[in-house]
Amino acid sequence: MPHDVTLIATFALGFALAFVFGYFANRLRLPPLVGYLLAGVVIGTFTPDFVASSAIAGQLAEIGVILLMFGVGLHFSVDDLMAVRRIVFPGAFAQIVIATAIGTGMAMLWGWSLGGGLVLGLCLSVASTVVLLKALEERNAVATLNGRIAVGWLIVEDLAMVLVLVLLPALAGMLGGNVPGGGHGAPEHGLLLTLAITLAKVAAFGAIVLLVGPRVLPWILRQVARTGSRELFTLAILSLSVGIAFGAAELFGVSFALGAFFAGVVLNESDLSHKAATNSLPLQDAFAVLFFVSVGMLFDPSIVIREPLMLAAVLLLILVGKSLIALAVVLLLGYPLSTALMVSAALAQIGEFSFILAGLGIGYGLLPPEGLSLILAGAILSITFNKFAFLGADWLNGWVQAGPERKRICEDSRGAKLGLLHAELDAAHERAEAKAAARKTLSPDELVQRFPVFAQLTPEQREVVILHFLPQSAQPGERIIRMGDKADAAYFISSGEVEVSVSGRRIHLGPGNFFGEMALISGQPRSAHVTALDYCSLLKLTTRDFKEIMDRYPEIREQVRELAAQRGEMNRQPSAEPAPGDSRTG
Numbered sequence: 001m002p003h004d005v006t007l008i009a010t011f012a013l014g015f016a017l018a019f020v021f022g023y024f025a026n027r028l029r030l031p032p033l034v035g036y037l038l039a040g041v042v043i044g045t046f047t048p049d050f051v052a053s054s055a056i057a058g059q060l061a062e063i064g065v066i067l068l069m070f071g072v073g074l075h076f077s078v079d080d081l082m083a084v085r086r087i088v089f090p091g092a093f094a095q096i097v098i099a100t101a102i103g104t105g106m107a108m109l110w111g112w113s114l115g116g117g118l119v120l121g122l123c124l125s126v127a128s129t130v131v132l133l134k135a136l137e138e139r140n141a142v143a144t145l146n147g148r149i150a151v152g153w154l155i156v157e158d159l160a161m162v163l164v165l166v167l168l169p170a171l172a173g174m175l176g177g178n179v180p181g182g183g184h185g186a187p188e189h190g191l192l193l194t195l196a197i198t199l200a201k202v203a204a205f206g207a208i209v210l211l212v213g214p215r216v217l218p219w220i221l222r223q224v225a226r227t228g229s230r231e232l233f234t235l236a237i238l239s240l241s242v243g244i245a246f247g248a249a250e251l252f253g254v255s256f257a258l259g260a261f262f263a264g265v266v267l268n269e270s271d272l273s274h275k276a277a278t279n280s281l282p283l284q285d286a287f288a289v290l291f292f293v294s295v296g297m298l299f300d301p302s303i304v305i306r307e308p309l310m311l312a313a314v315l316l317l318i319l320v321g322k323s324l325i326a327l328a329v330v331l332l333l334g335y336p337l338s339t340a341l342m343v344s345a346a347l348a349q350i351g352e353f354s355f356i357l358a359g360l361g362i363g364y365g366l367l368p369p370e371g372l373s374l375i376l377a378g379a380i381l382s383i384t385f386n387k388f389a390f391l392g393a394d395w396l397n398g399w400v401q402a403g404p405e406r407k408r409i410c411e412d413s414r415g416a417k418l419g420l421l422h423a424e425l426d427a428a429h430e431r432a433e434a435k436a437a438a439r440k441t442l443s444p445d446e447l448v449q450r451f452p453v454f455a456q457l458t459p460e461q462r463e464v465v466i467l468h469f470l471p472q473s474a475q476p477g478e479r480i481i482r483m484g485d486k487a488d489a490a491y492f493i494s495s496g497e498v499e500v501s502v503s504g505r506r507i508h509l510g511p512g513n514f515f516g517e518m519a520l521i522s523g524q525p526r527s528a529h530v531t532a533l534d535y536c537s538l539l540k541l542t543t544r545d546f547k548e549i550m551d552r553y554p555e556i557r558e559q560v561r562e563l564a565a566q567r568g569e570m571n572r573q574p575s576a577e578p579a580p581g582d583s584r585t586g
């Protein structure tokens with residue numbers, strides 16, 4: 001080949017096979033991602049010379065994880081998580097501890113070291129948020145209470161794993177791994193210091209992102225959205241998500257995944273988060289596919305023949321063990337069986353964090369190489385069979401609901417705690433809606449209803465116009481514009497009434513009207529006084545934004561100019577005849 005086309009080949013082969021296998025998986029009523037994993041296995045097994053590109057595939061997969069975690073962050077709400085905290089924090093914590101202990105014990109029975117066992121146990125104890133979200137989306141259950149509990153549970157697991165990823169390098173020496181530049185068993189104070197430094201870095205990163213982010217990131221997005229260019233907006237989303245993830249990893253030693261997650265969290269507070277989610281979705285989809293393909297590529301199918309018993313044990317822990325632990329924990333916490341079953345089904349798989357953790361474990365010489373193969377095999381099989389976990393949960397749930405006595409014991413008598421979560425979640429949503437309403441100026445439809453002058457714009461153009469408005473209020477008697485002043489803005493009246501006084505006339509303008517345009521057009525000082533008559537809510541356009549909108553949308557410019565000309569004409573007349581569109585009540 002004339003030049004290196006490994007990247008193109010990886011894309012072409014990865015996408016094409018993922019497409020074919022995904023399609024057939026779908027025909028077989030399996031989730032398409034089973035097809036993507038298999039596509040990866042096929043590429044890895046039958047094209048050994050293609051292995052050179054697995055490094056590239058690995059990096060593409062990393063981009064997939066970044067975008068996926070960014071998406072999780074975009075939809076993540078601290079309020080929602082806090083509303084279900086009573087179940088997800090103790091639940092996830094207990095489940096991780098028990099599952100990790102069982103996994104560690106199992107591996108030590110195989111003769112692995114404590115460190116190796118611990119890494120394996122941790123890898124098996126968490127489930128993939130990405131896989132769960134896809135499963136919930138398919139069942140239309142993302143927004144249900146049980147769905148939110150399951151997602152919250154896995155988010156807590158993700159957060160715990162992030163902590164593990166951060167702490168593992170510091171603890172590797174003590175656990176018998178090889179630490180670059182250090183021997184086994186780092187001295188106690190050295191270890192504590194490393195831990196402290198690592199945690200301080202994470203805290204510093206979190207603080208910077210959560211304090212500075214909400215001020216800066218939505219502002220940047222707003223500026224970009226105002227250009228009206230979808231391309232630039234997508235580019236902004238991409239550079240913010242991948243950029244923050246990369247910066248977090250480089251500067252703070254925080255994982256890509258966590259960095260991207262935080263970037264998403266910060267943006268989800270902004271009123272543009274919906275647009276951001278829509279624009280980044282196709283990219284997320286594409287790179288998520290590559291993530292699953294590259295996981296398949298790393299898989300060594302011979303593990304099935306070499307270590308069938310180990311694999312069976314791993315699968316048993318993922319599919320049955322973890323589910324039973326979660327079931328018991330949720331029931332012990334006093335929640336209904338339907339909630340317990342949903343969490344159990346959600347947990348019966350492993351995914352992205354397990355691979356990342358396993359990779360790190362191998363890097364530190366803690367996890368033996370077959371550990372990675374076992375984890376990958378466990379992931380591929382458990383993700384494939386996850387659908388059946390949900391079907392089983394549904395069946396059991398249906399059976400319980402069908403018997404009045406069973407229903408009373410498993411559901412109704414345990415409804416009180418769930419009701420409490422319901423109420424908290426509802427309250428959280430109300431708060432979120434109130435916050436969004438306070439931030440929002442207008443919807444595109446409202447814009448046209450209130451200001452007919454914008455009727456000719458397309459919905460996208462209306463959205464861009466709305467982004468230029470700055471909400472402002474005025475009290476009765478407040479002088480909004482003083483005659484003879486230099487102009488700096490035009491105003492659209494959303495509600496309330498103002499009085500224009502010029503050359504002995506008093507003209508009242510109400511909702512849907514605008515004022516302050518004449519001086520902006522003519523470059524002259526203000527032609528009249530404008531005073532609020534009652535509480536007014538106004539939408540202000542600064543000079544720059546006014547000019548920008550007039551330049552961009554000639555049809556609006558013509559209407560505004562015409563009205564300004566009529567008003568000017570009227571002001572020059574000695575007798576008072578109101579201009580069209582204006583009301584005279586004074």
Ligand code: CMP
Pocket residue numbers: 481487500502507514515516517518519520525526527528529530567568570571579582
């Ligand atoms: P401007 O001159 O920038 O500031 C005062 C505003 O009052 C002016 O723009 C118009 O928007 C408004 N105005 C002036 N004359 C009239 C009029 N005759 N009828 C309605 N509005 C007017």
